[in-house]
Amino acid sequence: MVLTVVAVDPVAAQESTVCAAERLPEMISGFFQLTTAVGLMGLVVVWQADSLIELFTMRREQREGLKRHKRTALRSTVILLVLGPLYTVAGSVMNLPLAECVDLVPW
Numbered sequence: 297m298v299l300t301v302v303a304v305d306p307v308a309a310q311e312s313t314v315c316a317a318e319r320l321p322e323m324i325s326g327f328f329q330l331t332t333a334v335g336l337m338g339l340v341v342v343w344q345a346d347s348l349i350e351l352f353t354m355r356r357e358q359r360e361g362l363k364r365h366k367r368t369a370l371r372s373t374v375i376l377l378v379l380g381p382l383y384t385v386a387g388s389v390m391n392l393p394l395a396e397c398v399d400l401v402p403w
Contacts, residue, residue, distance in 0.1 A: 315397035325399045328380055339373040342366070 315321060346362045346369075353359050380400035387395020 315393065321398045324394065328400050332376060332380065335373055335376040339369050342369040
């Protein structure tokens with residue numbers, strides 16, 4: 297019984313420290329939103345550039361390579377968009393300190 301109180305007490309103190317840190321949750325949330333926005337813009341640039349190059353490509357192998365590249369960029373962007381909400385849900389279930397006070401949903 298005493299061991300559980302001693303083992304749980306530092307964790308409770310740590311939660312309040314993370315959420316009470318001055319502007320730390322807002323900075324983390326802003327950084328995540330910024331990187332998500334840059335990732336979306338990167339997808340648009342890669343998709344448009346590959347589509348433009350695809351217009352002037354004659355060989356079939358090159359076209360297939362460009363289509364693979366576009367699919368990879370799309371897959372990476374989907375992963376980027378899913379990570380924030382997934383961390384928020386999983387962090388809440390696992391009682392992670394940052395999941396309670398940081399909003400990682402990009403929209």
